[in-house]
Amino acid sequence: MLDTSKAMTRPQHAADDHPAFPPARVGVLLANLGTPDNYDYWSMRRYLNEFLSDRRVIDYSPWIWQPLLQLIILTKRPFTSGAAYKSIWNHEAGESPLMTITKDQTAKIKAAMQERYGDKVLVDFCMRYGNPSTKSKVREMRDAGCQKILFFPLYPHYAGATSATANDEFFRAMMQEKWQPTTRTVEPYYQHPKYIEALAQSIERAYADLETRPDILVCSYHGVPIRYLMEGDPYHCQCQKTTRLLKERLGWADTEIKTTFQSKFGPEEWLKPYTVEEVARLAEAGKKNIAVCAPAFSADCIETLEEINEEIKESFEHAGGEHFTYIPCLNDDDAHIEALSTVIGENLQGWLD
Incomplete structure (x- = not known):
C-alpha cells in the first residue's frame, strides 16, 4: 500500500470548498x-x-x-x-x-x-x-x-x-x-550496458563456484510462435542480440554459448531451437556438463524454477547428460x-x- 499520509492542500486562491489534493x-x-x-x-x-x-x-x-x-x-x-x-x-x-x-x-x-x-x-x-x-x-x-x-x-x-x-x-x-x-x-x-554487465557477473560467479567448467551455456528464452516474428514482433532479434552482447562481454567463443527457446504451447511452430530438445541433443553430442540461464526473466518463476530446473534438466539427464547447472535469474541482485x-x-x- 502506498503512503498517502502527506498533507492535503488546496490550490492557491481556491475556494474553501475546493477539494484538497496531496502534493504532486x-x-x-x-x-x-x-x-x-x-x-x-x-x-x-x-x-x-x-x-x-x-x-x-x-x-x-x-x-x-x-x-x-x-x-x-x-x-x-x-x-x-x-x-x-x-x-x-x-x-x-x-x-x-x-x-x-x-x-x-x-x-x-x-x-x-x-x-x-x-x-x-x-x-x-x-x-x-x-x-x-x-x-x-x-x-x-x-x-x-x-x-x-x-x-x-x-x-x-x-x-x-x-x-x-x-x-x-x-x-x-x-x-x-x-x-x-x-x-x-x-x-x-535487452542491450543496456548495465543489464548485460549484471548478466555477465552472474554467469562469472556461477562458473567460479563450479568444480568443472560447463561445456556450454544455454541461454533459454521464453518462446513465442514463429508467426509472431513474421508479423513484425522484434522479440527473437532482441534475444539473439542479448546473447551476442553477453558472449562479447564474457570474451567467449561462439561454441561456448547458445540461444534456445522454451515453454512451447499449442500446435503451432514456435521459435527454435526448443530448449527441452536442444539440451537432449547436446547431451547426445557429448556435452555432458551444461549450464542454463534465463535472460528474458527478471525474476525466477514457474518457467525457471519448475520448467528449467526440473523438466528441462530431466530431458538433459535422460539423454545422457551428467552435470546440469541452473543459473538463477538476476532477481534482487545488487x-x-x-x-x-x-x-x-x-x-x-x-x-x-
Missing part, C-alpha cells in the same frame, strides 16, 4: 507477469482464465478458443499447473517465488529512488494477471498525488505477449481516471537493481532532473 509526486510503477493467489484448483483456474483469455497471448478467434479453453483446458490444467506451483511455492510467506522476488526488487528500487529523489518519487509494483492489479495500483498512485507515472514492464525484451499486454492493461487503467496523470512507458532494456534503477533514472529525465 512522480510514480514509478513496476509490472511483472503475475501469479495465482494460491495453488488450489479455483485460484489456478481464475489465474489461467485471465492469462489464457488475453488476445495478446492467444490470438485465435474467441469463437474457437474460448469453448476449448473453458470446457477442456480449464477443467484439467489447473490441477497440473497447481501441482507445479506447489513444488516451488514459498510456503513460509504464503506466495509464489515471483511475488516474493518482485517485492524484494521493489523494496530495493524504492530505497535507491529515495536516496536520489527523496519523497518526490513513489515506487510500487503491479501484476498483469492476478493481484495486485494494474488498475488498483494506478488508482493508489493517483490518490497519493502522482501527477506523472513511469510504467516499467520488467521484461528486458519486447514481445506482444509481455511488454505490449502490460502496457495495454496500464492504458486501460488510465481510461478509468477522471484526472489522468502524464505517463511514460519504459522501452526494453547489480540488477543498479541496472533497473539506472534505466528508471534515464526515463525520469525532464521530470525530476
Whole structure:
C-alpha cells in the first residue's frame, strides 16, 4: 500500500470548498507477469482464465478458443499447473517465488529512488494477471498525488505477449481516471550496458563456484510462435542480440554459448531451437556438463524454477547428460537493481532532473 499520509492542500486562491489534493509526486510503477493467489484448483483456474483469455497471448478467434479453453483446458490444467506451483511455492510467506522476488526488487528500487529523489518519487509494483492489479495500483498512485507515472514492464525484451499486454492493461487503467496523470512507458532494456554487465557477473560467479567448467551455456528464452516474428514482433532479434552482447562481454567463443527457446504451447511452430530438445541433443553430442540461464526473466518463476530446473534438466539427464547447472535469474541482485534503477533514472529525465 502506498503512503498517502502527506498533507492535503488546496490550490492557491481556491475556494474553501475546493477539494484538497496531496502534493504532486512522480510514480514509478513496476509490472511483472503475475501469479495465482494460491495453488488450489479455483485460484489456478481464475489465474489461467485471465492469462489464457488475453488476445495478446492467444490470438485465435474467441469463437474457437474460448469453448476449448473453458470446457477442456480449464477443467484439467489447473490441477497440473497447481501441482507445479506447489513444488516451488514459498510456503513460509504464503506466495509464489515471483511475488516474493518482485517485492524484494521493489523494496530495493524504492530505497535507491529515495536516496536520489527523496519523497518526490513513489515506487510500487503491479501484476498483469492476478493481484495486485494494474488498475488498483494506478488508482493508489493517483490518490497519493502522482501527477506523472513511469510504467516499467520488467521484461528486458519486447514481445506482444509481455511488454505490449502490460502496457495495454496500464492504458486501460488510465481510461478509468477522471484526472489522468502524464505517463511514460519504459522501452526494453535487452542491450543496456548495465543489464548485460549484471548478466555477465552472474554467469562469472556461477562458473567460479563450479568444480568443472560447463561445456556450454544455454541461454533459454521464453518462446513465442514463429508467426509472431513474421508479423513484425522484434522479440527473437532482441534475444539473439542479448546473447551476442553477453558472449562479447564474457570474451567467449561462439561454441561456448547458445540461444534456445522454451515453454512451447499449442500446435503451432514456435521459435527454435526448443530448449527441452536442444539440451537432449547436446547431451547426445557429448556435452555432458551444461549450464542454463534465463535472460528474458527478471525474476525466477514457474518457467525457471519448475520448467528449467526440473523438466528441462530431466530431458538433459535422460539423454545422457551428467552435470546440469541452473543459473538463477538476476532477481534482487545488487547489480540488477543498479541496472533497473539506472534505466528508471534515464526515463525520469525532464521530470525530476
